[in-house]
Amino acid sequence: MNDAAPSDAATPAGADDEAAWLQAARDALARTDAALAARFDRGEAVDRLVADRARAIDGLIRDAWARCVPGAAQLALFAVGGYGRGELFPHSDIDLLVLADEAEQHARRDALACFFALLWDIGLEASHAVRSPAQCTQAAADPTVLTALLESRPLVADIADRSALAASIAPDKVWPARDYFLAKAEEQRQRHERFGDTSDNLEPNLKDGPGGLRDLHTLGWMALRSFGARELDALVGLGHVGADEAAALEREQEALGRLRFGLHLVAGRHEERLRFDYQKTLAARLGYADDARNLGVEQMMQVFYRAAAIVRRVNDRLLQRFEEHFDGTAAPEPLDARFELRRGYLAARDPDWPHGDAAQVFELFATWASRRDARGLHSQTARALAEALDLVPGYAAATPELRGRFMALLRGERPVPTLERMARLGVLGRWIPAFAQVSGRMQFDLFHVYTVDQHTLAVLRNLASFGQPAPEDDRFATAREVWPTLRKPELLLLAGLFHDIAKGRGGDHSEVGAEDAQAFCAAHALPAADTALVVWLVRKHLLMSITVQKQDISDPVVIHRFATQVADRERLDYLYLLTCADIAGTSPKLWNAWKDRLLADLRTFTRLALRQGVEHPVAAIEHIAETRAAVRGLLSTHDIDDDEASTLFLRFPEYSFLRARPDQVAWQALALRDAAPGDVVVAVRSLDAGDHALEVFVHSPDRDGLFAAIVISLDRLGLEIQQARALDGPGGTIFDSFQVLPGDTRQPTSIAAIERRLTEALSGPLERIRPARRTQPRHLRHFRIVPRIQFDDGAEGGQTVLSLVCTDRPGLLADIAHVLRKRHLRVHDARIATFGERAEDVFRISEPDNTALNQDSRDALRDALLSRIDGEVKR
Structure with missing residues (x-):
């Protein structure tokens, strides 16, 4: 020794x-x-x-x-x-x-x-x-x-x-070798699951994430225990790894290793996550520079995502071969003249498949779609497919027969799993070259948590789910009711496939993507009406989400304008489903019951406008009468007769019956039923089964700074405001409504506790309610947005519209409300929209005497807001 x-x-x-x-x-x-x-x-x-x-x-x-x-x-x-x-x-x-x-x-x-x-x-x-x-x-x-x-x-x-x-x-x-293989395979599965089974997140782990270096090491450990092989070349000689696969793994290992080595250098410590703190610095060190279309950091991250995808693809094949080594091969189950199942995996029967014929590649996916019992693609066939990718032409150069085969897949059984498989195995990027350009492409922001290709596949999965039976925790209110009414569901899938396909190519991606969709539909000989629908959906895929998040959909003028752009009910239904799927596929945290209800309401209001004719907007008097009648019907189920209902209605602003839903007015009336004049009334209700999305109603005698006190109190309760409406009621009262979400869904505050604590806060002196001080989250420090403040004359008359764009952060709205309170300004309405790190908030405000702000007041308010926002960011 x-x-x-x-x-x-x-x-x-x-x-x-x-x-x-x-x-x-x-x-x-x-x-x-x-x-x-x-x-x-x-x-x-x-x-x-x-x-x-x-x-x-x-x-x-x-x-x-x-x-x-x-x-x-x-x-x-x-x-x-x-x-x-x-x-x-x-x-x-x-x-x-x-x-x-x-x-x-x-x-x-x-x-x-x-x-x-x-x-x-x-x-x-x-x-x-x-x-x-x-x-x-x-x-x-x-x-x-x-x-x-x-x-x-x-x-x-x-x-x-x-x-x-x-x-x-x-x-x-x-x-023993077999037991070790099974243990490491299960360990890898669990590790991938911890990372959401995707490498396509904003701060991926280079070592332990799916497709990272740990996956390469796992293959090496298995090979060492099973075959005594320390190098890939030895596995090539044993026939377990193809020379092309070994070359691919070595190439991507160098790419991942280079990222990891550089990450350690810029972090100055042991760090495996590509955190925002280091991404830009690392990209610069590696020589990536911003260009007209992509940031240098986005180019670097695309290298990672593509490397991780290739590692996962080859890793899947090799694990299957190791499994066969230990368990042996079973007698194949023939399916037809070309394909069979081997140990449950779909395989080509002929070792020379696909014989240089791209049509057989499409046939493979058609057979796969028809066999729900297939465990996956056999490793030998997967390798043959990888070697035959050059056979698959871009659709523009393909024969009419081959284009027909693709459309048959889209119209056939389980089209979305088929598109996912084609994307994962590299076929979709060959068929639609523009899809290859967005594969692995990230956007350096906090709004899009997946790469463009993975977001697109998530949207397609959401669309497919609308045609399935509703789960117990269904996240979508009416999407499953709309799906069966579609004339051609494949047109919606095409729109989903193309809606973001032009990102990173400069210009408006909706317009450029619409041009791509036009060319694709024409090449595949779709009828003119179908092509027009797909192109319109791609061009307007953001219209509905922008409308619900930035405008007041209870305003008949907004509905009329939106209905005019949509023009017919078929477009509305297709756009509604695409919008639901798109928002829900952007980030797991972005979709909630409040957005679900907003979109469903916009669809309902627009259908009514289209039925009556967009040239005849709904009259305000008629709409108020309809709402009152609907509310009376709801109140009657609580033993409230017409006389009592009429008495309760006297406490409401007329505006409530114009802008609020009947169920909302009825709920507020029940909250006021036993309240005496001068009481502070707080009511909270859940908008979903999990008490995640909540509506908060506050009725109180009006006082200076009351809106700010409510906003600050909700913030202190850990509630994030998504929408706010401040209405003036009869007799100097306020009718304020807020749509909120808990900041931490793991430990939400109970509805009873919110009602009690908010009532207590608003019943005392308002001056003592001040914004909480919080440390800015780490990730927001890397996404500084220069604040933009704009003032416009309000459509209501006597009011000013304040538009604010800045970096979002905890407590931002509470700080804004605090500034408005200190300036003695009244808030009549608020639209709160957050897109990742970007806050876009709109307020209708006025002086205490309900007059619009003059230029001096606007300038002073701008300075106060900038000071507050900048001060909090720097803190």
Whole structure:
């Protein structure tokens, strides 16, 4: 044991100058890291850099060992884990194993303590284990420990030590190869699940995320345990990996490794997540520069997303082959002349498939769609498909027969899973080249949490779900009722496929995407009416979401304008479903019951306007009468007769019957039923089954600063305001309504608690209610939006419209309301819209005497708002 190798670093002679040796070692480490960083910046291959760093660390560790551990000690030292693999990134873990029997461990305890302390003093944060061979066997019952030991590399050890360690973890003692494979496959599945089974998030993990370096390492561990192969070339020779697949994995490993090496450098510490804090700096260091279409950071992230997609694709194939190696092949189940099932996987029967014929590629997907029992695509056929991708032409160059086959897939069984499979396997990007351009393309903001291609597939999945039976926790109010009425559902799928396909190409992506859709539909010989519908949907796919989020859909003028743009009920229904799917597919947090109801209401109001004719807007008097009648009907179920209802109506502003829904007015009337004049009335109701989206109603004698006090109180209760309406009631009262969402759905405040605490707050002095102070979330610091404030004359007369665009943050609305209160301004209405990091809020305000703001007041308010917003951002 203890065959110490000479160090590359000079070791001071004599035992008294340890401080000098430590300084020399630290200097050597610093020089090594600086030289490696310079080589990285010159573009040198990462595999050489991480290997050279491991060798440099080997020398320092051996020197420290020689200074502390006597040559006669029966101890062996191994590098394990990634260090054992011979890879050390700038801030990677350094994992060590000391192998010795238990008596020797005890006898050399002081020497080992000296050794590990010396490593820390150098600046090497090494983790270690001290075990005997028998203890290694026991510890390896944990597959994670076994994995680290599998990659052991001797630093100070002889042949006997190496043999003892290998024997302690041999398959006949712990984790036979098949069991190990199954355990690691399950571990990978669970790891992917923790990351939402997608690498396409805003701050992906380069190491542990799906398609990251850990997936590559997992394949290596499986190969090492199963076949004793440490290199991909050995698996190629054994026939388990194709040469093209090995080349693809090596290429993407270099791409991912380069990102990881650079990330460690810019972070200055062990960091595996591509956090916003580092993305722009890393992109600049890697040489990515902004251009007219894409930011440099977006270009860099696209490299990651595409690399991760390829790693996942090849990883799936190899796992299937390893599974076949252990479980063997079963008799195939023929399906037709071309395809069969092998152990449940769809496979081409002919090894020479697809014979240079792109039509057979489309036939494969048609067969796959018809077989719900297929576990997936057989690895051999998946590889043959990958090698045959060049056969698939872009649709513009394809034959009419091939175009017909694609449309048959779109109109056939389970078209959305088919499109997902085609996208994942690279076929869709070949058929529609514009889709390939958005594959892996991210947008550097907080609104779009998926790459464009993954968002598109999420939209298509949402559309497909509308045709399925409703789950118990259905998130969509009426979408499933609308879907069966569609004339041709495939047209909606086409619109979903093309709605964002032009992102990153400059100009308005809706207009450019509409041109793409026009060309696609014409090439596939769609009828003129169908083409016009698809093109219109792509061009106008944002119209409905912008209308509900930025305008007052209870205003007949807004409905009339929207109905005029939509023009007919078929377009309305298609656009409604596309909008629901698009919003819900943008971010898991973006869709909620409040947005669901807004869109459903806009559809209902617009259908009425279209039925009556857009040239004849609904008369206000007629609409108020209809609402009153509907409210009376609802109140009658609570034993409220017409006389009592009429009395309650006297407490309402006439505006309520024009702008509010009948169920909303009835709910507010019930809240006022037992209230005395002068009471503060607070009522809260849930808009969904999970009490996530809430409506808050406040009725109170009016006081200066009341709106601000309500907003600040809701903020302090952890509620995020999505919409606010402030109406003046009879007798100097207010009728304020708020649509809110809990900031933390894991620990929501109960409805009863909200009602009690808000009532208590509003019943006392309002001046004591002040905005809470919060630290700005980390991710918002990287998305600074220059505030824009605009004033316009209000359509209501005597009011001013204040429009504010700035960076969103917790407590923003409360701070704005506080400024308005200090300026003694009245708030009559508010539209709150948030798009990721971007807040776009609109308020109708006036002076205390209900007059519009003059120029001096506007200038003073602008200065006060900018001071508050900028001050909070900088804080």
